[in-house]
Amino acid sequence: MIVELKEILKKQYGDKYQLDVIEILKFPELVLDEDDVIATPTLIKYSPPPIRRIIGDISQKQKVTKFLIS
Amino acid sequence: MSKILIIDDDSLVRHAYELTLEDLDYEVDAVESGEEGLEKIRNNEYGLVFLDLNMPGMNGVETLRELRKIDKNLTVYIVSGFHNAFLEELRKIKEDGIHFELARKPLSRDQLKEIVENVIHPEAHSSEEIDGE
Numbered sequence: 001m002i003v004e005l006k007e008i009l010k011k012q013y014g015d016k017y018q019l020d021v022i023e024i025l026k027f028p029e030l031v032l033d034e035d036d037v038i039a040t041p042t043l044i045k046y047s048p049p050p051i052r053r054i055i056g057d058i059s060q061k062q063k064v065t066k067f068l069i070s
Numbered sequence: 071m072s073k074i075l076i077i078d079d080d081s082l083v084r085h086a087y088e089l090t091l092e093d094l095d096y097e098v099d100a101v102e103s104g105e106e107g108l109e110k111i112r113n114n115e116y117g118l119v120f121l122d123l124n125m126p127g128m129n130g131v132e133t134l135r136e137l138r139k140i141d142k143n144l145t146v147y148i149v150s151g152f153h154n155a156f157l158e159e160l161r162k163i164k165e166d167g168i169h170f171e172l173a174r175k176p177l178s179r180d181q182l183k184e185i186v187e188n189v190i191h192p193e194a195h196s197s198e199e200i201d202g203e
Contacts, residue, residue, distance in 0.1 A: 040172045
Protein backbone atom coordinates (compact mmCIF):
# COMPACT_ATOMS: atom_id res chain seq x y z
CA MET A 1 0.00 0.00 0.00
CA ILE A 2 2.88 2.38 0.80
CA VAL A 3 4.55 1.61 -2.52
CA GLU A 4 1.40 2.56 -4.42
CA LEU A 5 0.99 5.67 -2.29
CA LYS A 6 4.54 6.79 -3.06
CA GLU A 7 3.86 6.35 -6.77
CA ILE A 8 0.77 8.56 -6.49
CA LEU A 9 2.69 11.19 -4.50
CA LYS A 10 5.56 11.17 -6.96
CA LYS A 11 3.18 11.67 -9.86
CA GLN A 12 1.46 14.54 -8.05
CA TYR A 13 4.46 16.30 -6.53
CA GLY A 14 7.59 14.86 -8.16
CA ASP A 15 10.26 14.70 -5.47
CA LYS A 16 8.80 17.67 -3.59
CA TYR A 17 6.95 15.87 -0.86
CA GLN A 18 7.65 14.45 2.59
CA LEU A 19 5.95 11.25 3.69
CA ASP A 20 6.29 9.99 7.25
CA VAL A 21 5.00 6.48 7.88
CA ILE A 22 4.14 5.40 11.43
CA GLU A 23 3.42 1.77 12.16
CA ILE A 24 1.11 1.91 15.15
CA LEU A 25 1.89 -1.61 16.32
CA LYS A 26 5.58 -0.71 16.54
CA PHE A 27 5.34 2.89 17.74
CA PRO A 28 1.95 3.39 19.42
CA GLU A 29 3.36 6.16 21.60
CA LEU A 30 3.68 8.36 18.52
CA VAL A 31 -0.09 8.46 18.01
CA LEU A 32 -1.37 8.11 21.59
CA ASP A 33 -1.88 11.85 21.90
CA GLU A 34 -2.78 12.26 18.25
CA ASP A 35 -6.56 12.45 18.21
CA ASP A 36 -6.60 12.61 14.43
CA VAL A 37 -5.51 8.98 14.15
CA ILE A 38 -8.57 6.88 14.92
CA ALA A 39 -8.05 3.90 12.65
CA THR A 40 -5.65 2.24 10.22
CA PRO A 41 -4.71 3.03 7.59
CA THR A 42 -5.00 6.80 7.92
CA LEU A 43 -3.40 9.30 5.58
CA ILE A 44 -3.11 12.85 6.89
CA LYS A 45 -2.19 15.74 4.61
CA TYR A 46 -0.64 18.53 6.66
CA SER A 47 0.43 20.75 3.82
CA PRO A 48 -0.81 22.52 1.82
CA PRO A 49 -3.71 23.43 4.15
CA PRO A 50 -6.38 22.55 5.08
CA ILE A 51 -5.20 19.59 7.15
CA ARG A 52 -7.32 16.62 6.13
CA ARG A 53 -7.38 12.88 6.63
CA ILE A 54 -8.70 9.84 4.84
CA ILE A 55 -9.14 6.37 6.26
CA GLY A 56 -9.13 3.10 4.37
CA ASP A 57 -7.39 1.96 1.22
CA ILE A 58 -4.79 4.62 0.45
CA SER A 59 -3.44 2.81 -2.59
CA GLN A 60 -6.39 3.81 -4.77
CA LYS A 61 -5.10 6.33 -7.27
CA GLN A 62 -8.35 8.19 -7.92
CA LYS A 63 -9.27 8.43 -4.25
CA VAL A 64 -5.86 9.62 -3.08
CA THR A 65 -5.36 12.07 -5.94
CA LYS A 66 -8.72 13.65 -5.21
CA PHE A 67 -7.75 13.82 -1.54
CA LEU A 68 -4.38 15.45 -2.23
CA ILE A 69 -5.88 18.29 -4.23
CA SER A 70 -8.79 18.86 -1.80
CA MET B 71 -26.64 -2.93 1.24
CA SER B 72 -23.51 -3.98 3.09
CA LYS B 73 -23.82 -6.08 6.17
CA ILE B 74 -21.67 -5.34 9.21
CA LEU B 75 -20.88 -7.61 12.15
CA ILE B 76 -20.15 -6.30 15.63
CA ILE B 77 -18.45 -8.62 18.14
CA ASP B 78 -18.28 -7.04 21.59
CA ASP B 79 -19.16 -8.35 25.03
CA ASP B 80 -20.40 -4.91 26.18
CA SER B 81 -24.11 -4.59 25.43
CA LEU B 82 -23.96 -0.78 25.58
CA VAL B 83 -21.23 -0.71 22.96
CA ARG B 84 -23.14 -3.12 20.72
CA HIS B 85 -26.26 -1.01 21.04
CA ALA B 86 -24.37 2.18 20.20
CA TYR B 87 -22.89 0.58 17.06
CA GLU B 88 -26.30 -0.72 16.01
CA LEU B 89 -27.99 2.66 16.46
CA THR B 90 -25.35 4.49 14.45
CA LEU B 91 -25.01 1.99 11.64
CA GLU B 92 -28.71 1.27 11.23
CA ASP B 93 -29.29 5.03 11.01
CA LEU B 94 -26.93 4.93 8.05
CA ASP B 95 -29.00 2.11 6.50
CA TYR B 96 -26.49 -0.65 7.07
CA GLU B 97 -27.68 -4.08 8.07
CA VAL B 98 -26.04 -4.96 11.38
CA ASP B 99 -25.57 -8.16 13.35
CA ALA B 100 -24.21 -7.74 16.86
CA VAL B 101 -23.06 -10.61 19.07
CA GLU B 102 -21.41 -10.80 22.48
CA SER B 103 -18.73 -13.45 22.00
CA GLY B 104 -16.09 -14.63 19.56
CA GLU B 105 -17.79 -18.00 19.26
CA GLU B 106 -21.07 -16.39 18.19
CA GLY B 107 -19.22 -14.12 15.81
CA LEU B 108 -17.54 -17.04 14.07
CA GLU B 109 -20.88 -18.79 13.70
CA LYS B 110 -22.33 -15.66 12.09
CA ILE B 111 -19.38 -15.41 9.70
CA ARG B 112 -19.81 -19.05 8.66
CA ASN B 113 -23.43 -18.39 7.73
CA ASN B 114 -23.46 -14.82 6.40
CA GLU B 115 -21.61 -12.54 4.03
CA TYR B 116 -20.25 -9.40 5.71
CA GLY B 117 -18.53 -6.36 4.28
CA LEU B 118 -16.91 -5.40 7.54
CA VAL B 119 -16.37 -6.69 11.08
CA PHE B 120 -15.66 -4.71 14.25
CA LEU B 121 -14.04 -7.00 16.80
CA ASP B 122 -13.42 -6.08 20.42
CA LEU B 123 -9.97 -7.08 21.64
CA ASN B 124 -10.73 -7.80 25.30
CA MET B 125 -13.59 -10.22 25.79
CA PRO B 126 -14.15 -13.03 28.29
CA GLY B 127 -13.80 -16.52 26.85
CA MET B 128 -12.45 -16.31 23.32
CA ASN B 129 -10.73 -12.92 23.10
CA GLY B 130 -10.33 -10.79 19.99
CA VAL B 131 -6.99 -12.29 18.98
CA GLU B 132 -8.20 -15.87 19.31
CA THR B 133 -11.35 -14.97 17.43
CA LEU B 134 -9.37 -13.36 14.62
CA ARG B 135 -7.12 -16.42 14.27
CA GLU B 136 -10.20 -18.64 13.81
CA LEU B 137 -11.94 -16.09 11.61
CA ARG B 138 -9.03 -16.09 9.15
CA LYS B 139 -9.43 -19.85 8.71
CA ILE B 140 -12.96 -19.12 7.46
CA ASP B 141 -12.33 -15.92 5.48
CA LYS B 142 -8.88 -14.57 4.61
CA ASN B 143 -10.08 -11.36 2.97
CA LEU B 144 -12.86 -10.00 5.14
CA THR B 145 -12.00 -6.53 6.47
CA VAL B 146 -11.70 -6.78 10.26
CA TYR B 147 -11.20 -3.80 12.54
CA ILE B 148 -9.84 -4.73 15.94
CA VAL B 149 -11.12 -2.10 18.33
CA SER B 150 -8.60 -1.38 21.05
CA GLY B 151 -6.75 1.27 22.98
CA PHE B 152 -3.51 2.25 21.27
CA HIS B 153 -1.42 1.35 24.32
CA ASN B 154 1.50 -1.05 24.29
CA ALA B 155 -0.17 -3.39 26.76
CA PHE B 156 -3.08 -3.92 24.38
CA LEU B 157 -0.99 -4.24 21.27
CA GLU B 158 1.50 -6.92 22.28
CA GLU B 159 -0.67 -9.86 21.21
CA LEU B 160 -1.54 -8.08 18.00
CA ARG B 161 2.13 -7.79 17.08
CA LYS B 162 2.43 -11.55 17.39
CA ILE B 163 -0.49 -12.32 15.09
CA LYS B 164 0.75 -9.80 12.56
CA GLU B 165 4.10 -11.60 12.54
CA ASP B 166 2.13 -14.76 11.81
CA GLY B 167 0.77 -13.09 8.68
CA ILE B 168 -2.75 -12.55 9.99
CA HIS B 169 -4.16 -9.36 8.55
CA PHE B 170 -6.34 -6.84 10.40
CA GLU B 171 -6.88 -3.13 10.80
CA LEU B 172 -6.98 -1.16 14.05
CA ALA B 173 -9.56 1.28 15.36
CA ARG B 174 -9.10 3.30 18.50
CA LYS B 175 -11.42 2.70 21.42
CA PRO B 176 -13.76 4.43 22.18
CA LEU B 177 -15.10 5.50 18.79
CA SER B 178 -17.55 8.36 18.55
CA ARG B 179 -20.58 8.13 16.32
CA ASP B 180 -18.93 10.35 13.70
CA GLN B 181 -15.68 8.41 13.82
CA LEU B 182 -17.51 5.12 13.38
CA LYS B 183 -19.42 6.57 10.45
CA GLU B 184 -16.20 7.85 8.87
CA ILE B 185 -14.49 4.46 9.08
CA VAL B 186 -17.47 2.51 7.76
CA GLU B 187 -18.16 4.81 4.84
CA ASN B 188 -14.51 4.87 3.81
CA VAL B 189 -14.16 1.10 3.98
CA ILE B 190 -17.47 0.15 2.39
CA HIS B 191 -17.69 2.96 -0.16
CA PRO B 192 -14.06 4.01 -0.74
CA GLU B 193 -14.84 5.42 -4.18
CA ALA B 194 -17.50 7.75 -2.76
CA HIS B 195 -15.65 8.82 0.32
CA SER B 196 -15.09 12.39 1.31
CA SER B 197 -12.03 13.27 3.34
CA GLU B 198 -12.38 14.75 6.78
CA GLU B 199 -11.08 18.23 7.52
CA ILE B 200 -9.28 18.14 10.86
CA ASP B 201 -7.68 21.57 10.75
CA GLY B 202 -8.46 23.49 13.91
CA GLU B 203 -10.10 20.58 15.80
